[in-house]
Amino acid sequence: MSGDWQRHHLEPVRAIGAYVVYFSQLVLLMRGLVIRKLSPPEGPRTLAELALGEASAIQIANAFFAICQEVGNLDETELRIGRSLRSQVLVVIERRNDIAHGDWWTGGLEPDMTISPSRLIRIKPARADGTRVEQSLTVADLDQESRDLINLQFAVIEFGNAALGFDPDRRVSDLFELDKKRAVRRARL
Numbered sequence: 001m002s003g004d005w006q007r008h009h010l011e012p013v014r015a016i017g018a019y020v021v022y023f024s025q026l027v028l029l030m031r032g033l034v035i036r037k038l039s040p041p042e043g044p045r046t047l048a049e050l051a052l053g054e055a056s057a058i059q060i061a062n063a064f065f066a067i068c069q070e071v072g073n074l075d076e077t078e079l080r081i082g083r084s085l086r087s088q089v090l091v092v093i094e095r096r097n098d099i100a101h102g103d104w105w106t107g108g109l110e111p112d113m114t115i116s117p118s119r120l121i122r123i124k125p126a127r128a129d130g131t132r133v134e135q136s137l138t139v140a141d142l143d144q145e146s147r148d149l150i151n152l153q154f155a156v157i158e159f160g161n162a163a164l165g166f167d168p169d170r171r172v173s174d175l176f177e178l179d180k181k182r183a184v185r186r187a188r189l
Contacts, residue, residue: 008107012118015142016099022149023096026089027057029153030064033160037067057096061089064160072163078172084183085159085176088152095145098122098133155185 031052038048052060065086068074074082102122122133158175161167176183 008118011139012104012106012137012142015139015146016104019142019146019149020096020100022146022153023057023092023100026092026149026153026156027060029157030089030160031055031060033157033164033166034060034064034067036166037071037164057093058090061086061093064156065089068160068163071165072172074163074172077178078163078176080178080181081172081176081183082159082163084178084181085152085155088183089156092149092152151185155183158185159183 035045035048035052038051039045052063055063065082068082069079072078072082098120102120105116105119105121107116107118117136117138120135120137123131124133125131127133155176158167159172162170162172162175175186177186178184
């Protein structure tokens with residue numbers, strides 16, 4: 001039983017850690033593109049790095065999408081694509097806050113000697129519809145959220161490269177389309 005018990009404790013911890021790292025990479029990519037845009041072409045990036053060094057994820061996301069909109073020469077469809085991607089990033093920021101700042105129970109023995117699933121508990125005093133949020137999450141659930149986050153990373157970096165002019169041969173609309181108001185990457189040929 002100890003091997004099963006240990007696996008049910010360590011695997012959720014691994015999956016939680018992977019999600020947090022992939023989220024951090026998303027913020028790093030957005031910050032890096034902003035720093036690159038704000039820095040002189042051949043000069044040091046130190047000043048832009050210092051300006052954004054302690055910015056929160058939401059501040060980085062807001063700056064990233066605002067700068068993309070400001071300098072991207074985006075048409076109306078491309079603006080909607082940017083708004084959709086920003087919305088997806090904001091959802092992920094809220095989710096990361098829950099995962100990273102919530103209280104985790106990574107399983108344990110039930111009275112019948114089965115192992116209970118991992119639970120994420122988040123206390124949100126300002127919520128009007130219930131201050132306690134509890135969710136059971138499997139390792140497979142967390143791993144899928146990590147894969148979704150990696151896909152969002154790719155989408156954000158492609159959007160940023162096109163909007164900020166780092167990929168001058170492609171427009172945002174060459175890379176993305178809207179599917180029911182949601183930005184999705186176009187299939188590659």
